[in-house]
Amino acid sequence: MHMWQGDRKQRIGTLLETFGSVSVERLAQEFEVSHESIRRDLVAMERNGRLRRIHGGAVSLPAEQDASYGARSTVRLQEKRAIALAALALIKSGQTLFLDGGTTTAALAEELKSVPELNILTNSLQVATSMASTQQRMGSRVFLLGGAIVHEPPETGGASTINDIYRFKADVALLSPFGVDVDGAATNFFEHTAEIARAMVANSASVVLIADHSKIGVTSRVRFCELDRVSAIVTDRKARRLPALAALSTVVGRVIVANG
Secondary structure, eight states, rough: OOOOHHHHHHHHHHHHHHEEEEEEEHHHHHTOOHHHHHHHHHHHHHHHOOOOOOOOTEEOOOOOGOOHHHHHHHHHHHHHHHHHHHHHTTTOOOOOEEEESSSHHHHHHHHHHHSHHHHHHHHHHHHHHHTTTHHHOOOOOEOOOOSSEETEEEEEEHHHHHHHHTTEEEEEEEEEOOOETTTOEEEESHHHHHHHHHHHHEEEEEEEEEEEEEEEEEEEEOOOOOOGGOEEEEGGGGGGGGGGHHHHHTTTTTTTEEEE
16 A cells, blocks of 8 residues: 555554554555655654654553653552562662652652661652651661752752762662663653663662563653663563563563562
8 A cells, every 4th residue: 555655654643543553564564665664754753752663663652751740650550569579679688779750669669668778869759758757667768869859750850969969879770761672771751850860870880670561662752871781670561562571681681570
C-alpha cells in the first residue's frame, strides 16, 4: 500500500492510538517502504512530540509523563512495591545511598526502613520525611540535600543541590528514570531531575535503576546516565514480554525482574 510520507505519519498515529505500539518491521510491510524510511518517519514524529521511539519501533507517549507527581505516585503501586522489595536485596546495612525523587524511589524508601544503619542522601522531600521517621530506631541517618524547593516533583533542586551532592560519595545511587532504552541511556522528563540524577551517578560507586515496565524501551527528554555505568536494572514481571528488556540484558551487568 503506497502512501505519501504525510499520509504514512497520520496512519502511524492512528495505529499508535489503537495498539499503543508499532514495529518498524510491520510498518515497512504495510506501507511497502524500506525500514530506513520508517525510521525517518518515526524520528520526525518523535521530534514533534507524537510518539516515543523504542528498540525496533515506537510507542505512544505515556500520559503519566505529563502527569503530576501526585498522579504518578498512585499508578502501578503493586509493581512499584515489588520492584522495591527486589531492590532491597542489593542493599547492605551501613551503606551510603543516593535516592532521587522518583515515585518508585519513594516506594523503595518505605522498604529501606527495615535496613539498619543506612546513610540516606536524598533531594526528595517525601523520601526524607519517610525515612526520618525510623532514624532513631534503626540507627540510620537521613540527609536532605540543600537547595531551592521544586514543586514538581516535590524536592530540592538547582545549583546548591548539585554542589551538595558533590560533597558526598555513595556506595549506591538508586534512581527512578522516566525511561531506559538500549539505543540511548537512562533518561528523565525534566531537565532539573536529570541534572540531579547525573550528579548522583558521578558520585556513586554503583548505579541501580528501578523502573517499572512502562519505562523499559522508552526514551524520555533528557539523558543522565549511559548504560555501561549501570550495575543493575530492577523492573517488574510485565517487562518480560518486552523485546527491549532482552536487549538491555546484553548491555547492563544485571537485570532483575521482580516476581510480585
